[in-house]
Amino acid sequence: MAxxxxxxxxxxxxxxxxxxxxxxxxxxIAGLGTLGYLILPNLVVMVFSxxxxxxxxxxQWTRFSTDAWTDPCGVADMCGSLGLSLEIAVWATVGATVLxxxxxxxxxxxxxxxxxxxxxLIFLPMAMPEVVMAASLATLFLNMGIQFGFWTILIAHxxxxxxxxxxxxxxxxxxxDPRLEQAAQDLYATPVQTFLRVTLPIAAPGIAAGALLSFxxxxxxxxxxxxxxxxxxxxxxxxxxxxQRGTPVQINVIGTAMFLVAVLCVFVGRTAGKKRRQxx
Amino acid sequence: MTTTETPAPPERPDTADxxxxxxxxxxxxxxxxxxxxxxxxxxxVFFAAPLVYQASTSLQTGSLxxxxxxxxxxxxxxxxxxxxxxxxxxxxxxxxxxxxxCLALGYPLAYLIAFKAGRWRNVVMILVIAPFFTSFLIRxxxxxxxxxxxxxxxxxxxxxxxxxxxxxxxxxxxxxxLATPLAVVCGLTYNFLPFMVLPLYTSLERIDPRLHEAAGDxxxxxxxxxxxxxxxxxxxxxxAGTLLTFIPAAGDYINAELLGxxxxxxxxNVIQSQFLRVLxxxxxxxxxxxxxxxxxxxxxxxxxxxxxxxxx
Numbered sequence: 001m002a003x004x005x006x007x008x009x010x011x012x013x014x015x016x017x018x019x020x021x022x023x024x025x026x027x028x029i030a031g032l033g034t035l036g037y038l039i040l041p042n043l044v045v046m047v048f049s050x051x052x053x054x055x056x057x058x059x060q061w062t063r064f065s066t067d068a069w070t071d072p073c074g075v076a077d078m079c080g081s082l083g084l085s086l087e088i089a090v091w092a093t094v095g096a097t098v099l100x101x102x103x104x105x106x107x108x109x110x111x112x113x114x115x116x117x118x119x120x121l122i123f124l125p126m127a128m129p130e131v132v133m134a135a136s137l138a139t140l141f142l143n144m145g146i147q148f149g150f151w152t153i154l155i156a157h158x159x160x161x162x163x164x165x166x167x168x169x170x171x172x173x174x175x176x177d178p179r180l181e182q183a184a185q186d187l188y189a190t191p192v193q194t195f196l197r198v199t200l201p202i203a204a205p206g207i208a209a210g211a212l213l214s215f216x217x218x219x220x221x222x223x224x225x226x227x228x229x230x231x232x233x234x235x236x237x238x239x240x241x242x243x244q245r246g247t248p249v250q251i252n253v254i255g256t257a258m259f260l261v262a263v264l265c266v267f268v269g270r271t272a273g274k275k276r277r278q279x280x
Numbered sequence: 281m282t283t284t285e286t287p288a289p290p291e292r293p294d295t296a297d298x299x300x301x302x303x304x305x306x307x308x309x310x311x312x313x314x315x316x317x318x319x320x321x322x323x324x325v326f327f328a329a330p331l332v333y334q335a336s337t338s339l340q341t342g343s344l345x346x347x348x349x350x351x352x353x354x355x356x357x358x359x360x361x362x363x364x365x366x367x368x369x370x371x372x373x374x375x376x377x378x379x380x381x382c383l384a385l386g387y388p389l390a391y392l393i394a395f396k397a398g399r400w401r402n403v404v405m406i407l408v409i410a411p412f413f414t415s416f417l418i419r420x421x422x423x424x425x426x427x428x429x430x431x432x433x434x435x436x437x438x439x440x441x442x443x444x445x446x447x448x449x450x451x452x453x454x455x456x457x458l459a460t461p462l463a464v465v466c467g468l469t470y471n472f473l474p475f476m477v478l479p480l481y482t483s484l485e486r487i488d489p490r491l492h493e494a495a496g497d498x499x500x501x502x503x504x505x506x507x508x509x510x511x512x513x514x515x516x517x518x519x520a521g522t523l524l525t526f527i528p529a530a531g532d533y534i535n536a537e538l539l540g541x542x543x544x545x546x547x548x549n550v551i552q553s554q555f556l557r558v559l560x561x562x563x564x565x566x567x568x569x570x571x572x573x574x575x576x577x578x579x580x581x582x583x584x585x586x587x588x589x590x591x592x
Contacts, residue, residue, distance in 0.1 A: 027388050027391055027392060027396065028388075028392055028396055030385075030388035030389075031388040031389040031390075031391065031392030031393075031396075032392070033385075033388075034385045034386065034388060034389040034473070034477075035389055035404065035407055035408070037385065037470065037473070038407070038408060038411055038470070038473060038474070039407060039411060040422075040426065041411070041414075041419040041420075041422035041423060041426065041470065042410075042411050042414055042419065042422075044422040044425050044426055045414055045418055045419065045422050048422070048425060059421075059424050059425045059428060060425070060428065060430075099318055099319035099322055100319060102315045102316070102318065102319055103315065103316055103319040103320065105315055106311075106312040106313075106315035106316045109312075110311065110312035110315075111312075112309075112312040112313065112316075118316060118320060121320065121323050121324075121327070121328065122323075124327070125323070125327055127523075127527060127575075127576070127579060128527070128572060128575070128576075129527055129528060129530055129531020129532075129548070129571060129572070129575060130528065130531055131531040131532075131533065131548045131551050131552065131568065131571070132531065132551075132568040132569075132571060132572045133327070133330075135334065135551055135555050135564055135565065135568045136330035136331050136333065136334040136565075136568065137326060137327075137330045138555065139330060139333045139334045139337050139561065139565060140326070140329060140330040140333045142561070143333055143337075155326055156326075158322070158326075159322065159323070159326045159327055162319060162322065162323065166319075216412060216413075220412075220415055220416055222416075222417060222534065223531075223532075223533070223534070223548075226552070226556070227552075227555065227556065235415065236415055236417050239415060239417040239418055239421070240417055243417070243421060243538055247421060251418055251421075252418065254415075254418075255414040255415055255418040255419070256414070258413045258414055258415070259410060259411070259413050259414045261413075262410055262412075262413035263406065263410050263413075266406050266409075266410070267406075270402065
C-alpha cells in the first residue's frame, strides 16, 4: 500500500509543478497571447508584401517576389490617393489642433456660462457611432448643394478630430500649475512672453498628443470619408475599392512601410529623449 | 446659402490676452467666449446642424426625381424598424460579444504591461500601438488570409473538431470561418482591442503596487486580491474601455462587409447602402437616429449603473 502511495506521489509531482508554474505565469501567457493576436495581421501584411499572386487578389501565398517593393507606385491611382490622404491629414490636423486648443484653454482656465452645454457639444461627437455623424454631415452637404470632394472631406475630418484634441489638451492644461505663469509675470515677463515661454512649452505635450491623434485618425478614416468624398479617392477608399476589384500587392508594401516608419520614429524619439535626459 | 460653407474663425482672439492683468474686467470676462467662438461655431455648423437636418430628412417623403418634402411621415421609423430589426439586434449582439472578448483578452495584456513587463514595458507598449499605423482596412483584409478556407487556422480548428462544435452552436457554418458570425466578431474584437487595452492600462498603472502587498500581508490569496482590490480600482478603465469598444463596434460596417456574408449584415451596412446606393435618404436618416438614440440610452444607463459619472 505504502509503496503504491509513494509512486503515485512522485508521479503526481511533475504535473503539479508544471501546474504551479502555469498558475504563476498565466497572466503573462494570456497577455502575450493577446499581443500575438494584435500583431499577427501586421506580420501577414508584411509577409504578403513579398507575394506574387496568380489572380487579382493577394489572399493566398503563391511565390516569393520583390516586384511590389521595387515598384510601389505601379498601381494606377494608388500613390495619388496616398498623397491626397496625407494632404488632408495635415490640414485636418492643423485645423483641429488650432480650434481644439483654443476650446481646451477656455475650458481649463475660465469659468463661463454654458460650460455644461459646451462640454456636451465636445463629448457627443466622440460618443456617437461614426456612421451617424457621417450620414448627418452628408445630409447637410446634400441639402446645401455643396459639391462633394476635398473640402467636404476636410471639413468632416476637422469636425471629428476636434473633440479628441480638446480632451488631450485640456487634460494637460488642467494639470499645469498656474503659479508658474504668475511667477513669470512677477519677473516682468510681458503677457506675450509668458504665453510663449511658459504656458505654451508646458502645454506642448498635450497639444502634440492631440495633433498626433488627429493625424492618425484623419489619415486612417474610412467611414466618414466614404459618406462625404463623392468621387474623390483617399487611401483607405482605395483599399476599400480594391477589396472589391482586386487587391494589389503594393497595398501591403505601403502598409508595411507605414508600420516600419512609425516604429522607427518611436525608437529614434525615445533614444533621443533618453540622451537628452542623461545630459540634463 | 454659401456662407455656412466657410465659418472661418472670425478674428482669432489674441491668446496672450488671457494673461493680461491690466485689462478691464469686462474684456477679461469675454476672453473665454472669444477662445470658444471659432471651435464651437464649427461644431454647431458641422455637427449640431447636420443632426437637425437629418431629423427633418427622416420625416420627409418623396423620391430623388421629385425631390423630398417634410411631410411628418413618422411611419418611416416604424417601417425601418419593422424591416431592419434583425440587423439592429445583430449589431448590438456582435458589439456586446466583441466588447466582452476585448475585456477578457485585453485585461491580461494591460495587467502585463502595468505590473509584470518591467523594463520591457515600453517595448510591449509600442507593439500595442504600432499596428495602428498600418491602415486598419489593410489589417482587416489580412484576416481574410488568416481565416482562409484552406489555411492553417481553419485546418487546425477542423482537425480539433472545434468547427463542428461552433457549427452546432450556429456561430460558424460548414467547415469554414470566413463569411460566418465568428469571423465578423473576431474582426471586431481585433479592431477595437487597443481601445480597451489603453484605458485599462492607464487605470491599472495608477494602482499603488503596495496595495497588492498589503492584501497579501492580510492573507488574501492572489485571486482574492484581484477580485477585492485590483479589479475594483481599475473600474474607470473598464468603463472607458467598454464604451470605446462598444460604441464604434455597434456602428461598424467594415468587418461585416469584408469578413461576413449577407447573413451577417449589421445596421451600419444598412445605413450605408440606403444612403449611398439606394439613395433612400429618409430611411437612412431614420435608421441613424434610432441607432444614435439606442446607443445613447444604453451608454447613459451603463454609466449610471457602473457609478462612474465623473468619468465623462
